[in-house]
Amino acid sequence: MDNQLEIENYRIGKTEAWAGNIEDHELLERIRESEFAKHQIDQGKDFCYFLDKKYRSDNTENSEYVCMAYTLNEPANLERASVSDIIVEENEIYHIHRISVVRDGVLIDKIPDTKIKVLDSESQSSGGILSSNKKINITIKDLRLNDILIMEDSRVKEFTERDFLRKEFAKYVWVSPDSYWAYGNYTFTFINDRQQRIACKKTFFRDEAGNVLDPEIHYLNKGEAFVFKLENYINPVDASREIFPYIDFATDSSWKELSNYIAPIYGEISGQASLQDFAPNVVEKLDAITDQEEKIRFAIEYVQNNIYYIFNANEMNGHKPQEPAVTYENKQGDCKAKSVLLKVILDYIGVDSSIVLVNFHTDFYIKYYLPSLLTFNHAIVKINHKGEEYFIDATVRDEFGLLENRGFIYFMHYLEVKPDQELKQRKPYRYPYFCIDEKVDFNVQDKTGKLVLTTTYKGNRANAMRRYFKNTNKREVIDSWNNFLFYSLNYSGDRNGTDVRNIFTDAAIEMVSDDRKLNEFTVQYKASVHNPYYTDPKGNRFLMYFDRNVIKSGARDFIHKDLPFWHNFDSEKYEINLYTDQKIDTEEKYTTQESTIHNPYFDFSSRKKVTKNGATVNIECKPLVNLEIPQEAFEKFRADHHTIADSNFGLGIDIIEPGFMNMLKYSFKMKFK
Structure with missing residues (x-):
């Protein structure tokens, strides 16, 4: 392991200083047959002797380290361990530090028995979903039932010039371990190496009676770490009826500060655009429509149906929106680009609108999360018209109707891209018609x-x-x-x-x-x-x-x-x-x-x-x-x-x-x- 083996997307070598260094004899000492371990194994379950997880964030990169040792007593688990896939993002490197097994008390290095392939992780490009992710396929031969597998690896995501949000703001959510596993020792460490203070919020933790405790908030200055330890642990959460405990880490900010940070970026891009200059054909069609309701309908359906939606998984979080002239010229763009273009068109016809940031998948949790722009993964358009609020997703297709007859989007929380904004919650809605x-x-x-x-x-x-x-x-x-x-x-x-x-x-x-x-x-x-x-x-x-x-x-x-x-x-x-x-x-x-x-x-x-x-x-x-x-x-x-x-x-x-x-x-x- 003295020599680093460097490939474009993965490397084999020693750990960095921040992750620490574990010697072979220390690993063997930590794999101990306790009464707790014996009880789990006797029940036919696989057992994790220890799992050390560290997450480090600074203003140039995010890094994650894991070292774990677990049994391969179940055929299904042996199969998963023998062949696995690791997905890495653009500019992310996967580091393999150790692949070993303990067999009959002897530590055996399995890196010589490991075959690694790098594949494109791309399956939906025909649907407009682009990704520069890579899939690292790891095959370990000659793993045997009752082996104890030791995996030590890390991944480092270096920020590019486009990652302006990730450079400025940290966001990470630790979720309590899977309820299947029993852990002899579990340690999670978050290391703040950023210039800014990071807040960490413990949410949905419970007392011994199972009652949810009030959230706890702690703060980490540069160089400080948050450490969370568990011993002889089985997650007691009933996943079908309870939310797993989690810890939210985010750069210490308020929603108002975040809106004041992002609003000028969107304002500069949309404000400098003149629809008459870059889209005279659209202007001509709009001017020919005399009814304002029809103009709004035309604007929405033009962007939805004529501008191809391209979702780049690596660019949604952390990148500036594309200029509307470019979106119009190329006839394609992501949710931010399409929303900005729609707003520019609505501005031209005198309709009050704004960009709003949402996350439909984690909408319930947003009210519990710490304020962070990286919470959101989608941009849509809010229209204020005749005393009513309407929300339009510019990325959908085949939607029709005047504004009040269009499809309703279900979600609750959003951040409006305007100065001095707080997180907002939508009002309940009653359909004015029968669906x-x-x-x-x-x-x-x-x-x-x-x-x-x-x-x-x-x-x-x-x-x-x-x-x-x-x-x-x-x-x-x-x-x-x-x-x-x-x-x-x-x-x-x-x-x-x-x-x-x-x-x-x-x-x-x-x-x-x-x-x-x-x-x-x-x-x-x-x-x-x-x-x-x-x-x-x-x-x-x-x-x-x-x-x-x-x-x-x-x-x-x-x-x-x-x-x-x-x-x-x-x-x-x-x-x-x-x-x-x-x-x-x-x-x-x-x-x-x-x-x-x-x-x-x-x-x-x-x-x-x-x-x-x-x-x-x-x-x-x-x-x-x-x-x-x-x-x-x-x-x-x-x-x-x-x-x-x-x-x-x-x-x-x-x-x-x-x-x-x-x-x-x-x-x-x-x-x-």
């Missing part, structure tokens, strides 16, 4: 039913359904509706396993209309149904239609100690008409049952009209969305959804079978009801 407006007509004559579904989708639903019909085979679309109706009509209860194509004969579906200004997409499904009644084991016949999409199983089944329920249901309206040439029980409890629910987070109603040969139900659900439902309010929310599930999500009618005895039975039933 789904469906009419179901099912008429049965003799032994055949005629089924017609007419559905109008709006907003996000219209965009999604338009894309679905555009990209999906017609037969597949029809089968999708058939399968849905197979359950809605309860045929799964008396003819499960039957080919749905033999139930819904002559099935057809067509697009009725596509209004791209209102962003309304209407389709109609038609089919004939032989043997249209559901028949129970006693021979009783029913005509039923229950739409299980209405009952929101996600709300009814939700259980989590830390995460509040994120409410993002669509507004819905259904008219279900079931009619037959048979006499029905007009007084049956569930046929006549109606419901009205006024919950703080949604209004629900089902209203019915029953005749001697059928019934109609009108169902409406109007939710208040884009919010977290507090835990103290959730049980009432859940209970109200249970009420919906109690036969209030559709309609069922009971057939009175012809014949004297059946009529007598019905009369007896009515008399003693």
